[in-house]
Amino acid sequence: MEIGRIIEPVCPAAARLHPIAPASIMNRLSDPLSRPRIWAIGISRLRDLFHDIAAEYDGRAELQLVSRGYAEAVHEIEAAGAERPDVIVAAGSNGTYLKARVDVPVVLVNPTGFDVMLALARARRDGASVALVTYGETPPEARRFATAFGLDLQFASYRSAQDAQACVLDLRERGVDAVVGPGLVTDLATRAGMEAVFLYSRASVRAAFDTALEVAQATWNEATRRQRLDNVLQHLRDGVAALDAQGRVEAINQRLAAAFGIDAAAAVGKPLAELAPELAASAPDTEGESLESVRGVSYVVHRGPLAGQGGASGMVLTFQESRAVERLDRTWRSRPRAQQFVARYRLDDLIGASPAIDNVRTLVRRYAKSDATVLIRGESGTGKEMIAQSLHGLSARRDFPFVAINCGAFPETLLESELFGYEEGAFTGARRGGKTGLIEAAHRGTLFLDEIGEMPLPLQSRLLRVLQEREVVRLGSTEPTRIDVRIVAATHRALTDAVEAGEFRADLFYRLNILNIALPPLRERPADIAPLAAELLVQAARREPRLAARLGSAARAARVLEAVREPFTRHAWPGNVRELQNVIERIAVELAESGEGDEGGEGGEGREGGVPMLSVDTLRAIAPEVFDDAADAAGAMTLRQRSRRVEADEIRAALDACGGDRDRVCRMLGISKTTLWRKLNAAG
Structure with missing residues (x-):
């Protein structure tokens, strides 16, 4: 019988399952109609037995019979390319040979004890002297079986085709009439003129096929799991490599392979130190992170353990470009902040038509186009924060945070942590995870430092560095954080006097005093007092339900206040707009009380829209400080x-x-x- 190359479908139905186009396991995973690909490799009688039962597995597997043995079978498997089998079924020396030389799972057909007994019984009918020939060592169970039943058997074994031929010839010389063994042995025995009984049965072949299907399913499940993990790995923004305990690459994503000029598919199984010595040398010696420079690019490199059944059996390396970290940080900090970090006032909210106020509006519109630091000077209550918010609202930073902090409202230690933030554990009571400082919170926006003249000297030096370097260092940290903020400062103090007295740093003053806006006190723009008072009365009326419906316009409010225009204009208003607002609040409460229950209409005598006209006597009763002559005399001061x-x-x-x-x-x-x-x- 010629042993040649035979590759054929086992039946017409199986022929339809053979794919024409090459496809790997990974490519077939997404096809719900795809079946495990099993090759049954056998020659002679084993091949015939494969063919007899193949139809039973039609529809469960793509079953292909290959009549080729040893080296030729290995070559056939390697030449299949993408159509390689998922599992191989073989027997005897041929199966053992394949198992040691191909990277495809090989399931061996193993005869059962019943197979041996049945074959021996048949052989005893055909010959007086019987020999059992097996591949490898004779199983001890066969010898014990022969002894127990008093069988006169001879035992022989072989390890190669040449051994098998010599073994058969030796048995013939020793007078053996019948041989029980695998297909190769039975073929050789037949050629030698001896009776031969095939050792394998249909049951043992079915068991091998069933095992092959289980192995194929497990292989597919593992391939599916690896495919999912590989998809996750390839979609990571960072470069990732997994190494075994010997430093060989188990997995590497395309991002890292491309960055270091490595073929990701060819790298698996090879030592990383040989593929990319520079990459291997940049890995931290122990678990943790380090900042490394590889090929001129800075990376944050993290090393972690790769856990196995017996503990750590390798390591995982992640490479994250430091520029990507900075971009992500800038993106996160650039998001518009919560409502407490927004500007509420606009330049239109600045009431007044005096030349001094018109000049302030002109400066605000001009300075809003710049990113230079602005110093706003003016007495308390002149509206410095309104001007700061107006600058922010007209600038290119208007969609980003406006963060305001009063430098005189916090103790030194608390002000430092509020401004600069802190790391976890920086001091007793520090918030878990640390805290972002207000300077960082204002990233891409505006930081308004009110009452800058009250800032303690130690913090002035830290603020100076922020202005110079545009970076901030949190308390408890050693790494600076880049920031992009515009600084607007305000003070009611004469900072030049504070500099002379050593209470304010001269270098910080010159850093702040780049663009300058001086707000005039209310007493220096008397023409604006009446319209400002009317607008404030309208705002107060909105907060007073008893007035809201009857006093809705500034013109109507101005007529209600007409009688007190002169005292308002003559008063020095040392508290400026804040003082005027307080007086107006008192007036609103008084008007609501005096007008409650009246049905006065529009144009009624002594009334405006049902609201009583405010008299000088009433004003004197609720706000006597407006008539303080000493306060009026202060208007002559510089x-x-x-x-x-x-x-x-x-x-x-x-x-x-x-x-x-x-x-x-x-x-x-x-x-x-x-x-x-x-x-x-x-x-x-």
Whole structure:
């Protein structure tokens, strides 16, 4: 019998299942009609047995019979390319040979004890002297079986085709009439003129096919799992490589392979140190992160354990470009912030038509086009934050945060953490995970530093670095964070005097005083007081339900306040708009009380839209400070004199509150005793 190449479908139905186009397991995973591809490799009688039962597996597998053995069978498998089998079924020496030389699972056909007994019984009918020939060592069970039943058997074994031929010839010389063995042995025995009984049965072949189907299903499940993991790996933004305990590549995604000029498919199974020495050398020695430079690109490299059944059996390396980290950080910080970080006021909210206010509007529109730092000067209550918000609203940063902080409202330590933020564990009571400072929170937007003149000296130096380097370092951290903010500062103090007194850094003052807006006090624009008071009364009426329906326009509010225009204009308003707003709030409450229950109509005598006209006597009763002559006399003071007097008034108020304890006042105001004495004397 010629042993030649035979590759054929096992039946017409099986022929339809053979794909014409090459396809790998991975390509077939997405096809719901695809079946496991099994090759049954056998020659002679085993091939015939394969053919007899193949039809039973039609529809369950793509079953192909290959009549080729040993090296020729290996070549056939390697030449199949994408149509390689998922599992191979073979027997005897041929199966063992294939198992050691191909990377496809091989299922061996193993005869059962019943197969052996049945074959021996048939052989005893055909010959007086019987030999059992097996591949490899004779199973001890066969010898015990022969001894137990008193069978006169000879045992022989072989390890190659040449051994099998020599074994058969030796048995013939020893007078053996019948041989029981695999297909190769039985063929050789037949050629030698001996009786031959095939060892394998249909049951053992079916068992091998069933095992092959289970192996194929497990292989497919594993391939599906690996495909999903590979998809995850390839979609990661970072470069990832998994190495075994010997440093060989188990998996690598295309992003990392492309960055280092490695063929991802060819890299699997090879030592990373040979593929990319520079890449291997950049891995941290222990678990954790490090910043490495490879091929001129900075990476954040992380090393972690690759867990196996017995613990860590390798490592996982991730390479993240530092530029990508910075871009992600900038994107996150560039998102519009919550409502507490938005500007509510617009330039249209600035009431007044005096030349001084018109000049302020002109400067705001001009400076809004620039990113330079702005210093807003003016007495308390002149609307410095309104101007800062207007600058932000007209600038290119209007869609990003407007963050305001009063530098005089926090103790030094708290102000530092609020401004610069802190890392986890920076100090006792620090929030878990740390906290973003207000400077960082203002990224891409505007940071408004109100009362900058009250900032403690140690923080002034840190703020100066922020202005110079455009980076901030959190408390407890050593790594700076890049920021893009515009600084707008405001003060009611004469910073030049503070510089001379050593209370404010000169270099910080010059950094802040690039663009300058000076807000005039209310007493220097008397023509604006009446319209401003009318607008404030309308706003107060909206918050007072008893007035809201009857006082809805600034023109109507102006007529209600007509009688008190002169006292309003004559008063110096040391508290500026804030003081005027307080007085207007009192007026709104008074008007609501006096007009409640009346049905006065539009144009009724002494009324405006049902609201009583405000009289001078009523104003004197609810706001006597408006008629304070001493306050009026303050209008003749210079700007510096007025600023000093306001400071002295605040110091005296603090002394009253502290019962004259100067040490306590100095601590509360953050000034020295010398400064306290000098400011009180300077104000007279």
